[in-house]
Amino acid sequence: YQYENITVDLEQHRVTANNKEISLTPKEFDMLLFFVQHLDMAISRERLLAQVWGYEFEGETRTVDIHVQQLRKKLGLSDKLKTIPKLGYRLESR
Numbered sequence: 001y002q003y004e005n006i007t008v009d010l011e012q013h014r015v016t017a018n019n020k021e022i023s024l025t026p027k028e029f030d031m032l033l034f035f036v037q038h039l040d041m042a043i044s045r046e047r048l049l050a051q052v053w054g055y056e057f058e059g060e061t062r063t064v065d066i067h068v069q070q071l072r073k074k075l076g077l078s079d080k081l082k083t084i085p086k087l088g089y090r091l092e093s094r
Contacts, residue, residue: 035091
């Protein structure tokens with residue numbers, strides 16, 4: 001999958017940005033993949049928990065917020081990975 005300068009390689013489970021490999025945790029990888037597959041869609045924290053952590057995850061939606069912060073920091077997505085108040089997040093293509 002390609003998103004701007006970011007490549008998500010499913011087979012090798014690798015992410016590169018500007019041709020540099022970026023170290024992501026397995027959950028960060030899964031989350032990024034989900035965002036890239038659902039560009040421009042508003043995604044609730046609950047849906048992210050269900051898709052990335054599985055329905056049985058008993059944690060807090062704050063977990064999602066922390067992982068989003070890490071993705072923004074590691075991949076420079078602070079202006080593209082938008083917070084939607086009282087709902088969740090959206091990765092924007094424009």
